[in-house]
Amino acid sequence: MLLIGQASTQSGVNIETIRYYEREGIVPKPGRSASGRRLYTTDEVAMLRFVKRCRDLGFPIAIIQTFLSLTAEQNHSCTEVKTLAENHLVEINAKIENLVLLREALQDLSKNCDSGTASCPMLDALMKD
Numbered sequence: 001m002l003l004i005g006q007a008s009t010q011s012g013v014n015i016e017t018i019r020y021y022e023r024e025g026i027v028p029k030p031g032r033s034a035s036g037r038r039l040y041t042t043d044e045v046a047m048l049r050f051v052k053r054c055r056d057l058g059f060p061i062a063i064i065q066t067f068l069s070l071t072a073e074q075n076h077s078c079t080e081v082k083t084l085a086e087n088h089l090v091e092i093n094a095k096i097e098n099l100v101l102l103r104e105a106l107q108d109l110s111k112n113c114d115s116g117t118a119s120c121p122m123l124d125a126l127m128k129d
Contacts, residue, residue: 011048
């Protein structure tokens with residue numbers, strides 16, 4: 001059994017984040033010692049690590065909860081996991097496209113900036129309707 005600090009170190013999940021996950025029901029609340037301290041099993045630490053890996057990949061909590069429910073099933077559907085991952089990939093690609101457009105717009109605007117003048121084309125462009 002591990003204390004929350006040890007669970008945090010082994011899972012890579014911040015202590016406050018662990019408490020948040022427990023409060024929100026993302027992971028089950030661990031057992032407690034006689035003095036009321038949280039005690040984590042290796043399986044609970046593995047679950048925290050799983051959630052962290054999913055978060056690192058940008059999956060929202062709702063999808064992570066679906067993944068966790070699927071891992072609890074004996075015959076979980078790989079097709080459902082693949083579909084969720086592919087949908088997430090579509091969202092990531094859309095964000096990348098938007099960021100590329102944003103980068104290009106900022107590069108174009110910053111090219112027009114003249115240093116040392118009172119009139120700045122970038123600020124003027126941002127003020128337009």
